[in-house]
Amino acid sequence: MFEDRYSLAFKLYPYKRSADQDADTVVRHPVVVVGGGPIGLATALDLGRQGVPVVLLDDHEGVGMGSRAICFAKRTLDIADRWGCGTAMLDKGVVWNVGRVFQDDRQVFEFNLQPEEGHANPAFINLQQPFFEKFIFEQICEEQRKGAPIEIRGKNRVDHVASFDDHVVLEVATPEGPYTLEAEWVVGCDGASSPLRGMLGLGFEGRVFEDSFLIADIKMTSDDFPTERWFWFEPYFKSGASTLLHKQPDDIWRVDFQIGWDVDRAEELKEENIRRRLDAMLGGDVEYEIVWSSIYTFQCRRMEKFRHGRVLFAGDSAHQVSPFGARGANSGIQDVDNLGWKLGLVVRGIAPEQLLDTYDDERIFAADENILNSTRATEFITPKSKVSHTFRNAVLKLAEQHAFARPMVNSGRLSVPCVYDASPLNGPDDLPDGPEQTRVGSSCKDAPLGDGFLLQQLGDDFAVLALNTEVPTSIQVGDIPVRTVAVATSDESFGALSERYLGAAKSAVYLIRPDQHVAGRWSTFDETAVHAATLKACGRD
Amino acid sequence: MAKLITHPNMASPDDFYADLIAAHEGKSDAESEAFNARLILVLANHIGDQAVLKEALVASQ
């Protein structure tokens, strides 16, 4: 039997019989990705663009319907730009910068996320997750047309897995019966309830927050609510202990009510009961249509390790956070960004297998940071003791009048890229007076360059960025290609570049990894040092 | 390396004590509790230094 567990927003890859199902001997692929949510699709795209053959198995035939992620961060858009699908997301998405926090009927304060000029992408866009996934899928199709070896198999459900030293065996169910497949590497992107994790007997520890959230996506045309993030603590309209209102494309609004732990789900999800909450909030005479509703509870947890021999976990299967801060899909995309080039180098025999252990080092560090932030936000939004509630409200009251209390208000610390400060791949930070924001381990900051922007010119290979100093036009470190980008900042229009990459230094040389994180920096080009740092960043020292 | 001042540091401790009690006058228990919380936050911000604040948390146990 093969039944869908959820309905589809977009049917993208209908089941088709693959030659592997009729093969006499079991076929082995270099990489199999399990799960075609945003993280699995992105993994297939990243690997395929490198020319690494990849087969993606998903138990449905497209993108699931429903209200999940809506907030996508700048870093995600920068990564999507590298893949070629950032523009489609930005064009469809709603750009927002302003957030307002209310308590009861008073505004506590407002914030503006747009910190500085000179970036190709905004701090955040709102976009329904199904569109986000569809744009990644469309880019996969585009790459396939250009010859990228990506294959997506719909209604292919992984039911059993056995992991060996040098390969993995997968039993796959299809509407036409099961077949067996082998992979040198498996990337598990099968979501928070990851069957793969279960099949390998791996744990997923953390904590459950005892509160439920009723999510309603509504379609309304209203000028009363601007394109801003509005968050109420203990709202006067009493539709929830907290309430979030946020705009999506197509006149759709996300409304999120905190409704308590012991709720009768079926009762709460009745349209009349959802409308009662919405009417109280919007005022009785606003017309709207409920597009989607569901009730969620939240957890913060992660696997102890993300690499298990030949199986690597990414996205929600590896770590789960509460949505305050939009750190779910956004951090999953950073997983892919981190794992993609490493797995690519390993499959092509350029880097040793141990490079993949640094995926664990770097992304577990990131997951802990995300879990910490979203746990703290959840604590603040849903205080679990009387005294914590008292302090929370004290902060809100003070924040109305006193600037000092505003940074303590926590309605979600929005996703920012992780800085791999302690990564074993980091090379020297030999740029005295170099800016903190581009220190070794951090992701490159964007800046205007020529007619475009810096990040677009760094590409997907290793790169050397030289400012006000000579570098060779191309560098080859053994079999690792390194591109060079040289700029002179004498031109005034490079103010942002100087500020972000030179600071007080006169010249600088940055070694940048394929995921556009800084691997080392110096004041001038030293071939030996750059070679050594490149090898180190590939786990080859 | 204790940074928290634990020796007498107020010119007129009796005045502060009297002001503190007076500030709570007419408040219900819940209001007093909320007031205390705000007071702690205001004072904590004035101190600012996380190490000193940590010592204060320990000293008050």
Ligand SMILES: Cc1cc2nc3c(=O)[nH]c(=O)nc-3n(C[C@H](O)[C@H](O)[C@H](O)COP(=O)(O)OP(=O)(O)OC[C@H]3O[C@@H](n4cnc5c(N)ncnc54)[C@H](O)[C@@H]3O)c2cc1C
């Ligand atoms: C209410 C809510 C709001 C959120 N808001 C945000 C936000 O604003 N920003 C943000 O960044 N994140 C947000 N998130 C989190 C985000 O939705 C998830 O982090 C994201 O979907 C994780 O993607 P994934 O690909 O890892 O897993 P999933 O999206 O769960 O995809 C897993 C895929 O694997 C498939 N699969 C499962 N088992 C098998 C099997 N045995 N064989 C084959 N395929 C299988 C599934 O069908 C599915 O397609 C939110 C989540 C919720 C619930």
